[in-house]
Amino acid sequence: MTTESIEDLTRRLTAFAAARSWQPFHTPKNLAAALTVEAGELLEIFQWLTPEQAVAVMSEPDRAHRVRDEVADVLAYLLQFCAVLGVDPLAALSAKIDRNELRFPVPGDVGEAGEGGR
Amino acid sequence: MTTESIEDLTRRLTAFAAARSWQPFHTPKNLAAALTVEAGELLEIFQWLTPEQAVAVMSEPDRAHRVRDEVADVLAYLLQFCAVLGVDPLAALSAKIDRNELRFPVPGDVGEAGEGGR
Amino acid sequence: MTTESIEDLTRRLTAFAAARSWQPFHTPKNLAAALTVEAGELLEIFQWLTPEQAVAVMSEPDRAHRVRDEVADVLAYLLQFCAVLGVDPLAALSAKIDRNELRFPVPGDVGEAGEGGR
């Protein structure tokens, strides 16, 4: 169980890149590209699996490690992208959920049309 | 400034999907696909920009909103993917940074070969 | 039924970009990013579909149009990427199939171990 927060991890990533003089490579555009590449690597684990195999992916140690490794890469590039551009990812997500609660009303809620479309 | 933690946001996302009966769609494979799609939408903002334009992207309100919106979507699908599979994304990232500190030693550190390769 | 070859289409794409002075944007890196973005848009059509719905996607006119449109975008950026770098995509694929025939022998072929792994 980690006790590191998302801010702690962002600081470690920034210090890691600075110590290796990688900042010139970490432009917003390059980090957005790297994020997409890593998301693709996560998807690659699942591309030929049946839904049943996909659900059971964490019960196989090698695949479970690979999933955690790719999740880490996606999150690492997302946090570095946000750090470079001054975006607060938690605030961005909180605001988006607020908007989606208005955009997709719960079917059956009092006073809602409840179309349930997506 | 949000006071919501990543755990709070994950709970909101899970409740949001449950209230709309979207869980059957939220398989690990579908969420990994959706994560890749949203990462692509973030990259789309940058695909024709010069490095200078990309760095200045947050100074243009419409683009800044779009960036925050796509960051939120990427994070939303990453957290939902992790929730469905029981992965702790912060622990995964912490462990990955630990491994990378061994894999990419800082050039010039005492006792390190310091090849600096990537 | 088109009578245009892949070379004809590549020439049309190149002339189209030149007439609009888009060549400065069509760097190999930008075109590789745009290709990934368009592949994501094709995947988006399928991300929440069941396998049955996915197979039937061309029987619904709006979705069928969207599929053809995204296929066109993927192929357009692939051909422009190849034109900019001097890659012959058909020769590259032909050589790759040759290599894969050695790498993945058909199970049961005389003289083959036939492990069938992927």
Next chain:
Amino acid sequence: MTTESIEDLTRRLTAFAAARSWQPFHTPKNLAAALTVEAGELLEIFQWLTPEQAVAVMSEPDRAHRVRDEVADVLAYLLQFCAVLGVDPLAALSAKIDRNELRFPVPGDVGEAGEGGR
């Protein structure tokens, strides 16, 4: 110089998959996911390169081979996706260029507003 057409290559790919009993995996959704994954692998070659390095990528034999290999993978999954759904990729691209010639008029053409937006 290959003398194989895009139809020849599609037939080889279909026969290759059939001989290995891979058709059950080659659903439209899986092939769209695989296409996105391979596009990401092509982008990965370029993600940290400067524009100058990216333009010179084919002058380095190892990278040139990797580029051709990923181009082949992208094209292979695109053709198999089209074969499974009955889409003619060349006709789709031809129709798309026709539409784009109307949507993006050449600036300065007689009778055109020529906004040049994208």
